[in-house]
Amino acid sequence: MTATSRPARPVVLGQNQYGKAENRVVKITRDGDTHHIKDLNVSVALSGAMDDVHYSGSNSNVLPTDTTKNTVFAFAKEHGISSAEQFGVHLARHFVESQEGIHRARIRIEEYSWDRIATSDANSRFIGADEVQHSFVRTGQETRTAQVTYDGEHFEVLSGLKGLTVMNSTNSEFWGYVKDRYTTLKEDYDRILATEVAAVWRHTWSTDEQRMPRWDRSYAETKKHMLQAFAETYSLSLQQTLYQMGARVINSRAEIEEIRFSMPNKHHFRVDLEPFGLKNDAADGAVYYAADRPYGLIEATVLRDGAEPRIPVDMTNL
Numbered sequence: 601m602t603a604t605s606r607p608a609r610p611v612v613l614g615q616n617q618y619g620k621a622e623n624r625v626v627k628i629t630r631d632g633d634t635h636h637i638k639d640l641n642v643s644v645a646l647s648g649a650m651d652d653v654h655y656s657g658s659n660s661n662v663l664p665t666d667t668t669k670n671t672v673f674a675f676a677k678e679h680g681i682s683s684a685e686q687f688g689v690h691l692a693r694h695f696v697e698s699q700e701g702i703h704r705a706r707i708r709i710e711e712y713s714w715d716r717i718a719t720s721d722a723n724s725r726f727i728g729a730d731e732v733q734h735s736f737v738r739t740g741q742e743t744r745t746a747q748v749t750y751d752g753e754h755f756e757v758l759s760g761l762k763g764l765t766v767m768n769s770t771n772s773e774f775w776g777y778v779k780d781r782y783t784t785l786k787e788d789y790d791r792i793l794a795t796e797v798a799a800v801w802r803h804t805w806s807t808d809e810q811r812m813p814r815w816d817r818s819y820a821e822t823k824k825h826m827l828q829a830f831a832e833t834y835s836l837s838l839q840q841t842l843y844q845m846g847a848r849v850i851n852s853r854a855e856i857e858e859i860r861f862s863m864p865n866k867h868h869f870r871v872d873l874e875p876f877g878l879k880n881d882a883a884d885g886a887v888y889y890a891a892d893r894p895y896g897l898i899e900a901t902v903l904r905d906g907a908e909p910r911i912p913v914d915m916t917n918l
């Protein structure tokens with residue numbers, strides 16, 4: 601070693617996890633001639649005593665990712681899928697409790713929903729007035745999400761949705777903001793407010809002993825409260841609307857103590873039609889240019905007072 605050479609720095613392994621990502625599992629349940637669809641995208645991430653596989657290549661603690669994939673499909677068949685959250689709880693518990701080397705499991709799920717195709721064809725097999733029992737169209741609505749983490753003692757369940765596009769064609773203003781030498785935006789006293797809501801909310805439920813929420817009902821109610829608050833808020837900013845949506849959920853749902861939103865402001869600009877001698881006032885029903893980018897991006901967490909903020913600031917992967 602020369603006087604100037606330095607010893608190699610010791611290197612250590614940091615956070616690590618592994619598993620099979622994006623298992624696309626579709627489960628059909630037949631109720632007589634009436635079929636039901638559960639369409640999920642399930643990602644498994646496991647961690648625990650995994651130093652050896654990284655340092656020496658010993659696989660003695662490694663449950664293959666292929667096995668985690670098989671487990672997802674086998675559980676769908678053996679136990680069914682009552683809700684994304686329930687399925688996630690079941691899988692997370694299985695991986696941690698069946699494998700000594702696995703200490704933590706995180707299951708992320710996206711759920712795609714389908715609507716029944718309505719038809720009036722007399723030859724079709726109907727459920728209700730005119731719904732076919734086995735023909736569906738993917739709804740253009742939101743994607744439901746769930747993330748379940750289990751460490752052997754506590755579960756953390758984050759439910760959510762993304763792609764829920766909403767618009768108020770009035771009852772929105774934006775004025776009184778800071779103006780500097782670069783500000784050109786005109787104050788607006790009657791504008792369109794539109795956004796594509798992405799939200800993640802954290803349940804207080806964390807162990808088997810306490811009663812589990814009824815996941816599907818909790819989801820439906822949470823979405824309803826968000827939508828009602830969006831529709832009922834006379835908005836002076838998207839930030840204010842976001843807060844009202846979160847507050848409505850926290851005040852209405854005891855099982856939820858934190859909710860985070862990421863909401864792009866889908867700008868609709870009133871078109872200047874003066875060159876054509878046309879007035880284009882909101883009050884008369886205006887024509888707007890729907891810009892897709894750039895967009896304002898409004899993000900915030902709303903919590904029950906005293907609750908700890910635990911939903912990650914960047915929730916794009918949840």
Ligand SMILES: O=c1[nH]c(=O)c2[nH]c(=O)[nH]c2[nH]1
Pocket residue numbers: 774785836837838839865896
């Ligand atoms: O609701 C809004 N919030 C803003 O912060 C903002 N900024 C902007 O240019 N338009 C808007 N609208």
